[in-house]
Amino acid sequence: QQQVKQSPQSLIVQKGGISIINCAYENTAFDYFPWYQQFPGKGPALLIAIRPDVSEKKEGRFTISFNKSAKQFSLHIMDSQPGDSATYFCAASIMDSSYKLIFGSGTRLLVRP
């Protein structure tokens, strides 16, 4: 019940295309869903996050879509660029008392020029 399932494992997109990464969770107590971007040899960096009271959040080229009834959320990267090539992790947490983050397995994105 603590798992967050992420797909696909890897993704190749042409420059300018849309990258879509999906995650699903089981624990309905989760109320915070962030996405992290990680480059090789670096720590993860917060990209965008959403709470369950909204169905969509957009920041620049990055959009989170959230489906509470289906317990699923996804990251859309519009106009994907080679610089977006990185590993992306979804995560879930409970936003009280600094509850731990539960991470998905990660998606390695490669954006071809």
Add this chain to the structure above:
Amino acid sequence: GAVVSQHPSWVICKSGTSVKIECRSLDFQATTMFWYRQFPKQSLMLMATSNEGSKATYEQGVEKDKFLINHASLTLSTLTVTSAHPEDSSFYICSASPPDSVNYGYTFGSGTRLTVV
């Protein structure tokens, strides 16, 4: 704001020795910090939750006597890998959550690459 600094960024040690990794919150106080371990091409595995002024909470399967965590102040947590062996070689990452977590989320350090030879 919300910067977490981790030191060192990489370390090589001999088998049997101990290594200490520091995690500092630079511009906020963190009563809770988290330590993760990441193997190549894998996700982050939570090792323990570090609580200021009290004992750390370890995840199932993590040896508390091998991975010593000390959270002596609101801005510093340390992870000591004791009697390190080659299988302890990994990427260790800490994170902390600023008080205004809704906006900042969990901020991660830049990680420490530990190689045990």
